[in-house]
Amino acid sequence: xxxxxxxxxxxxxxxxxxxxxxxxxxxxxxxxxxxxxxxxxxxxxxxxxxxxxxxxxxxxxxxxxxxxxxxxxxxxxxxxxxxxxxxxxxxxxxxxxxxxxxxxxxxxxxxxxxxxxxxxxxxxxxxxxxxxxxxxxxxxxxxxxxxxxxxxxxxxxxxxxxxxxxxxxxxxxxxxxxxxxxxxxxxxxxxxxxxxxxxxxxxxxxxxxxxxxxxxxxxxxxxxxxxxxxxxxxxxxxxxxxxxxxxxxxxxxxxxxxxxxxxxxxxxxxxxxxxxxxxxxxxxxxxxxxxxxxxxx
Amino acid sequence: xxxxxxxxxxxxxxxxxxxxxxxxxxxxxxxxxxxxxxxxxxxxxxxxxxxxxxxxxxxxxxxxxxxxxxxxxxxxxxxxxxxxxxxxxxxxxxxxxxxxxxxxxxxxxxxxxxxxxxxxxxxxxxxxxxxxxxxxxxxxxxxxxxxxxxxxxxxxxxxxxxxxxxxxxxxxxxxxxxxxxxxxxxxxxxxxxxxxxxxxxxxxxxxxxxxxxxxxxxxxxxxxxxxxxxxxxxxxxxxxxxxxxxxxxxxxxxxxxxxxxxxxxx
Amino acid sequence: xxxxxxxxxxxxxxxxxxxxxxxxxxxxxxxxxxxxxxxxxxxxxxxxxxxxxxxxxxxxxxxxxxxxxxxxxxxxxxxxxxxxxxxxxxxxxxxxxxxxxxxxxxxxxxxxxxxxxxxxxxxxxxxxxxxxxxxxxxxxxxxxxxxxxxxxxxxxxxxxxxxxxxxxxxxxxxxxxxxxxxxxxxxxxxxxxxxxxxxxxxxxxxxxxxxxxxxxxxxxxxxxxxxxxxxxxxxxxxxxxxxxxxxxxxxxxxxxxxxxxxxxxxxxxxxxxxxxxxxxxxxxxxxxxxxxxxxxxxxxxxxxxxxxxxxxxxxxxxxxxxxxxxxxxxxxxxxxxxxxxxxxxxxxxxxxxxxxxxxxxxxxxxxxxxxxxxxxxxxxxxxxx
Numbered sequence: 001x002x003x004x005x006x007x008x009x010x011x012x013x014x015x016x017x018x019x020x021x022x023x024x025x026x027x028x029x030x031x032x033x034x035x036x037x038x039x040x041x042x043x044x045x046x047x048x049x050x051x052x053x054x055x056x057x058x059x060x061x062x063x064x065x066x067x068x069x070x071x072x073x074x075x076x077x078x079x080x081x082x083x084x085x086x087x088x089x090x091x092x093x094x095x096x097x098x099x100x101x102x103x104x105x106x107x108x109x110x111x112x113x114x115x116x117x118x119x120x121x122x123x124x125x126x127x128x129x130x131x132x133x134x135x136x137x138x139x140x141x142x143x144x145x146x147x148x149x150x151x152x153x154x155x156x157x158x159x160x161x162x163x164x165x166x167x168x169x170x171x172x173x174x175x176x177x178x179x180x181x182x183x184x185x186x187x188x189x190x191x192x193x194x195x196x197x198x199x200x201x202x203x204x205x206x207x208x209x210x211x212x213x214x215x216x217x218x219x220x221x222x223x224x225x226x227x228x229x230x231x232x233x234x235x236x237x238x239x240x241x242x243x244x245x246x247x248x249x250x251x252x253x254x255x256x257x258x259x260x261x262x263x264x265x266x267x268x269x270x271x272x273x274x275x276x277x278x279x280x281x282x283x284x285x286x287x288x289x290x291x292x293x294x295x296x297x
Numbered sequence: 298x299x300x301x302x303x304x305x306x307x308x309x310x311x312x313x314x315x316x317x318x319x320x321x322x323x324x325x326x327x328x329x330x331x332x333x334x335x336x337x338x339x340x341x342x343x344x345x346x347x348x349x350x351x352x353x354x355x356x357x358x359x360x361x362x363x364x365x366x367x368x369x370x371x372x373x374x375x376x377x378x379x380x381x382x383x384x385x386x387x388x389x390x391x392x393x394x395x396x397x398x399x400x401x402x403x404x405x406x407x408x409x410x411x412x413x414x415x416x417x418x419x420x421x422x423x424x425x426x427x428x429x430x431x432x433x434x435x436x437x438x439x440x441x442x443x444x445x446x447x448x449x450x451x452x453x454x455x456x457x458x459x460x461x462x463x464x465x466x467x468x469x470x471x472x473x474x475x476x477x478x479x480x481x482x483x484x485x486x487x488x489x490x491x492x493x494x495x496x497x498x499x500x501x502x503x504x505x506x507x508x509x510x511x512x513x514x515x516x517x518x519x520x521x522x523x524x525x526x527x528x529x530x531x532x533x534x535x536x537x538x539x540x541x542x543x544x545x546x547x548x549x550x551x552x553x554x555x556x557x558x559x560x561x562x563x
Numbered sequence: 564x565x566x567x568x569x570x571x572x573x574x575x576x577x578x579x580x581x582x583x584x585x586x587x588x589x590x591x592x593x594x595x596x597x598x599x600x601x602x603x604x605x606x607x608x609x610x611x612x613x614x615x616x617x618x619x620x621x622x623x624x625x626x627x628x629x630x631x632x633x634x635x636x637x638x639x640x641x642x643x644x645x646x647x648x649x650x651x652x653x654x655x656x657x658x659x660x661x662x663x664x665x666x667x668x669x670x671x672x673x674x675x676x677x678x679x680x681x682x683x684x685x686x687x688x689x690x691x692x693x694x695x696x697x698x699x700x701x702x703x704x705x706x707x708x709x710x711x712x713x714x715x716x717x718x719x720x721x722x723x724x725x726x727x728x729x730x731x732x733x734x735x736x737x738x739x740x741x742x743x744x745x746x747x748x749x750x751x752x753x754x755x756x757x758x759x760x761x762x763x764x765x766x767x768x769x770x771x772x773x774x775x776x777x778x779x780x781x782x783x784x785x786x787x788x789x790x791x792x793x794x795x796x797x798x799x800x801x802x803x804x805x806x807x808x809x810x811x812x813x814x815x816x817x818x819x820x821x822x823x824x825x826x827x828x829x830x831x832x833x834x835x836x837x838x839x840x841x842x843x844x845x846x847x848x849x850x851x852x853x854x855x856x857x858x859x860x861x862x863x864x865x866x867x868x869x870x871x872x873x874x875x876x877x878x879x880x881x882x883x884x885x886x887x888x889x890x891x892x893x894x895x896x897x898x899x900x901x902x903x904x905x906x907x908x909x910x911x912x913x914x915x916x917x918x919x920x921x922x923x924x925x926x927x928x929x930x931x932x933x934x935x936x937x938x939x940x941x942x943x944x945x946x947x948x
Contacts, residue, residue, distance in 0.1 A: 098865050104864065268707060275699070371776070
């Protein structure tokens with residue numbers, strides 16, 4: 001019983017981490033139609049910023065997160081104007097390869113600056129709480145989950161309530177119609193991309209005390225973001241939460257119940273979940289901003 | 298006598314929407330049947346079900362005595378059921394000739410043929426059809442550079458390369474200039490008479506259907522509204538209502554099509 | 564046809580091309596005999612041949628069928644590991660020690676079989692979903708190899724018996740790459756090759772016209788997997804040790820994709836040219852700016868994708884925006900329209916005595932003919948690369 005409870009708690013904690021990891025990726029895909037292959041690298045950059053802040057100014061990653069959001073938003077905005085704008089209307093392969101190029105540049109650029117050494121960030125929100133006998137709650141992940149939920153609520157409110165948010169949803173659903181009613185779609189795209197990269201940077205800051213920071217941590221994170229997004233529907237905020245929780249619980253459950261599977265094979269598990277989900281439920285489990293069918297041409 | 302194509306109780310749903318609702322339709326050998334209906338009445342979805350591009354939720358389809366309800370599209374093609382598409386599907390990066398040669402009856406292509414070049418018989422047949430369909434001039438152009446009307450013709454030619462028993466024609470005349478429409482009509486009649494190819498046509502141009510078809514099936518909101526000879530259909534009150542009806546469709550009324558035609562019906 | 568396009572297609576230039584090809588072959592065959600060649604340079608040449616071979620294989624699925632495989636290096640790794648597992652006599656608990664040739668062939672076969680199995684699942688996915696599923700396969704396989712320590716030696720990897728004969732390996736790979744190139748050239752001319760392109764252009768249409776798309780694409784995918792596995796096995800044999808981080812390298816996929824893109828994706832010769840250029844470019848960059856080497860690669864990828872999507876081969880193709888059209892513009896030799904004036908109306912035959920008129924009609928009223936023929940999405944959604 002306590003084992004099941006522990007697996008569930010671990011899964012939900014992991015799910016919170018995945019939620020914040022996946023949001024930016026999912027919305028960029030849903031709104032711009034661009035698969036951000038460099039997603040994991042933006043997480044990595046955010047994590048390095050958090051590490052720098054802690055190492056040189058002693059700022060806790062949870063406190064540095066808002067500043068990192070601002071910095072990464074600017075980075076995202078510039079990148080969108082310079083590069084991403086050019087690939088929006090092109091076939092998927094083009095945007096995929098261009099973002100792939102960006103990921104190579106970011107990973108190796110960071111390696112050049114920080115070397116390939118693993119860095120571990122610290123936070124005051126550390127340790128674990130004893131809940132019951134043999135059941136603990138990891139404190140850092142708990143706060144990451146709280147932050148994830150806060151970002152989720154904030155983002156939903158932004159998309160539902162504000163004028164800009166409504167234009168973003170309009171542009172995602174029907175670009176031409178949005179243009180006709182006077183929405184500057186290019187501007188909307190740039191803002192969306194910027195905000196999403198900002199959130200992704202925050203995700204990096206939040207997970208920096210959990211995952212070791214290193215230049216090549218990106219690809220598995222991109223893969224996870226992709227798995228969750230494809231499962232849950234493009235640009236769907238509820239879906240991102242649902243998909244992330246599902247993946248988290250599956251991984252944690254496997255780790256507890258399958259002897260000797262270890263965390264290394266967790267990535268294998270998430271991949272199998274991805275492919276099975278895509279083949280059996282090509283439309284995604286939760287429905288999103290854009291219709292998706294992984295098996296349709 | 299059994300029908301060449303026989304579909305019973307076809308149902309296709311998209312989520313809550315029933316796109317095709319319990320439709321029976323059949324085509325006999327050498328017959329030309331029209332399928333008409335306002336926009337969104339489920340004609341193309343029914344075509345997709347019959348040619349097995351889409352799954353069929355309920356009902357059965359048999360073709361030439363074989364149950365194809367769960368068959369893969371390429372098996373259906375092997376049996377002799379070909380089709381064209383409303384949104385034209387040609388291989389844009391291949392030449393017209395290559396497009397044709399690639400649309401042979403793949404049932405007969407064994408390993409040896411698969412790893413050989415297209416043989417002379419195929420080439421001759423392709424050339425004949427290209428000539429028949431007035432495409433000789435663009436034989437070696439890439440299909441992607443053709444005009445809309447030429448692509449329609451090419452697609453028709455591709456569907457004929459496999460010596461089909463039945464061709465499903467989805468809007469063979471949309472986007473084609475009027476002079477060419479007459480040409481297409483004439484070619485369909487020749488194919489039907491001389492080669493015994495049966496056709497099931499989805500058309501907006503009702504005169505086209507009236508001139509060619511012995512029998513017309515009318516779909517509305519996914520279900521069969523009427524069936525009968527073209528003349529009887531034109532008179533049918535329910536059909537007229539469906540076209541003039543409250544769903545704001547921009548269809549031409551059927552009566553507009555009842556002018557005398559230049560081509561005699563078969 | 565413009566003067567420049569005519570020159571590009573002229574027999575003189577074609578003959579020049581043949582001479583260059585022959586000279587290249589003679590040079591490649593003579594490399595091991597040249598006085599300045601030592602084992603190190605010969606190994607570099609062998610690695611170049613590996614890069615070319617993998618690029619050709621990647622192009623078979625990515626270029627011909629349009630299934631862009633972001634995990635192609637997994638077959639290289641599997642080929643390398645199977646070879647190592649069956650050859651090695653230390654490091655793992657199996658200690659089989661079979662003869663090298665057998666092990667390398669076994670590696671290729673295992674890669675091919677696994678590619679068929681995994682491909683028949685992942686190739687049901689389309690576009691980016693397939694790409695990412697293959698990247699997932701790659702990452703997953705590396706983890707599995709890391710974990711399966713009793714067989715694979717875990718993170719440390721395996722050592723192979725030392726057997727060094729650089730010229731032999733060089734010639735083996737040269738023959739392999741040449742055979743692969745000829746095979747690709749031949750394949751593209753068969754019905755099977757056309758079917759591959761048909762799947763890329765329109766998979767639903769291809770199926771509707773009787774092509775068994777599933778079987779066709781899985782067949783070419785497993786062939787490519789097998790062939791890359793073969794290069795993997797040869798590589799493992801020459802490098803004499805494998806570990807997860809050297810056998811399963813993302814960069815190998817990157818180089819294959821970039822080689823094909825740079826040379827001309829979906830063409831027969833493109834990947835060869837692209838991979839060769841890329842390889843030597845890398846060597847130069849590597850030698851002079853070691854740290855920036857990969858960053859340069861990333862920038863290069865972006866530049867290729869954005870500015871020369873048809874690749875180097877495409878530059879000499881009169882169809883798209885190309886060197887030819889650019890030169891024509893500069894020199895003022897461009898013809899009035901793409902098709903020139905050599906198109907005369909052709910009378911249609913076969914049972915249509917009164918037809919033929921509409922072509923004149925069409926010449927004048929082309930907008931009518933084409934006006935309604937704009938299929939929604941078909942132009943904008945089609946991949947140009």
